[in-house]
Amino acid sequence: MLPPAPPSGRFDGAVHLFPVRVYFEDTDLSGVVYHANYLRWFERARSDMLRCLGIDQRGAHDAGEGAYAVTDLAIRYLRPARLDDAVLVRSHVSDISPATCRIVQRAFREDALLSQATVRVAFVAPTGRPRRQPRAWVDAFHTVLVAPSEATSSEQEGPISA
Template identity: 40%
Template sequence: MNSRRIEVPVRIYHEDTDAGGVVYHANYLRYMERARTDWLHERGLDHDRVASEYGVLFVVRSVEVKFQRPARLGDNLLAVAELAGVRHGLMLFRQSVVRGTQSLVRAQVMVACVTVKDFTAAVIPPALAHFLGVEG
């Protein structure tokens, strides 16, 4: 696993699926959120610490999703998040949900840095950028 990528195991349960045993489309966003949250956690941070120590939050600005194949009840998947780029207060993640070698869902997720005080756009603080390994 490289420093810009994380893979998070996901097992599919009844609660994830419709009556036909197929994963409900919105659940893929939850799996991808888990991967991004674990990406942050792997760096020793969580959302509360980022807010309290740096005065900023990370929020999803946009998501482009391409559904390719369905996941089904009982599947063992991986939710993947890879930091693809950083510009000022934005981080672009390339994400996917895979089953073995099959890509089920691909997404590009733009995450914005905003102030805790009033949710206005902010540049990622240099100390935080260094800590995240996203400087420059």
Template identity: 45%
Template sequence: MSHRFPVRVFYEDTDMAGVVYYANYLKFIERGRSEMVREQGLDQGKLGAEQGVYYAVRRVEADYLRPARYDDQLEVETIVTEITGARVYMDQNLWRGEELIFKATVMIVCVDKTGMPMALPAENRQQFARGLA
């Protein structure tokens, strides 16, 4: 199962040549992950405030395949590929129509308020599992 989220490239996302600045691809996929998590029923703000459970990106492996440009309409595809005791792995693709322009594998870890690793709560594991491929 994949989640899709539309993103428009704004002028502020680009460099002087009108090409998306490389770090902004990570912002685009963050928005896609955040919307997927929200739609799965996970309220990250509430989890932190009430349970001391936080999610953080531990690792990103990214491939920049084609440049995105000012005013492109893109779509972020997010697929949960694996869930372990304290980690969630996701593949994220950025599409411009039928053209794959960026892809990343992201490892998300569960941590407490001090940043120490902790096991995913069972309920969260089930919510993430709804997005498993």
């Protein structure tokens, strides 16, 4: 018998959906999710989004082409998540340049927005210097790029069920 596959997300249009369950280890002494765990959930959701787009980060790293590095991160906490909550991380690409990509991520519990982050990642050579992303990756990002007007209206919406 094969083991179950790890949790995975999916795209609904240009928005990547990634479900997360809050476990005891995610909470702090007060019983709410520790602030740094939102960053871990957002990182997992971004990695899964790239995998769903066909972007092979490990292959690029192993081939000596480079890897993504976070160059800018802004996060806002609005409501706490608690033990056993089902959280849905919604991610979308909001900006692309030859070397960077900006991704907006939101964590929801049902209709309640819990946290929001904007992350800019840069593709860097093994030396740490910025370099152009592989063209196929830029093309993949363009297939799910959310226009600024769409991003503004999507902020008003509730979550999409997974």
